[in-house]
C-alpha cells in the first residue's frame with residue numbers, strides 16, 4: 001500500500017504506539033491501515049458418491065483442478081461464502097453441512113475453510129472462472145493436477161473419513177513450499 005485510502009497522502013511503515021507489528025500509517029490523517037489474513041472458503045460437494053471439482057480458468061494455477069472456493073466477501077457468513085463460490089464457479093446449488101477442514105497458510109496470510117456439502121440437483125455448469133466442472137469418483141481424482149495443497153489435504157481427509165464411515169474435523173498448517 002502506498003497511499004492512504006482515507007485522505008490520499010503517502011503512507012509510511014512504522015510500529016504504532018502500543019502495537020507490535022509494522023503498519024501502514026498515514027502521517028497526514030493518522031489512519032492506521034491494518035492488513036489481516038484473508039479467508040478462502042469452499043466446499044466438498046457430493047452427488048451420488050462423486051465430488052465436484054472445477055478446472056481453473058484463471059491464474060494462479062490455470063488449468064489445474066480445485067474444489068469450488070474463493071475469497072470471503074464482506075457481509076456474508078462463511079456458509080454463504082461457500083454457497084456463493086459454488087454457484088459462481090460451477091453454477092451449482094449446494095446444501096451446506098458441517099465444517100470439515102481448516103488450513104492455515106501463514107506465509108501467504110490466508111486461512112482456507114472447507115465445508116462438506118450436497119449438491120441439491122445434478123444441474124450444474126461451468127462458471128466464468130472455470131474451464132470445466134466435473135463430478136469425480138474417488139479413484140478418478142486428478143491428484144497430480146490439483147491446484148492447491150489445501151485442496152489435496154482436504155480431499156485426502158475426506159475420502160479417508162468416508163471410507164472409515166465417519167467424518168471428523170481436520171486442521172493443518174502448511175509450511176512454505
Ligand code: ZN
Pocket residue numbers: 004005006007008009026027028029030031
Ligand atoms: Zn490519511
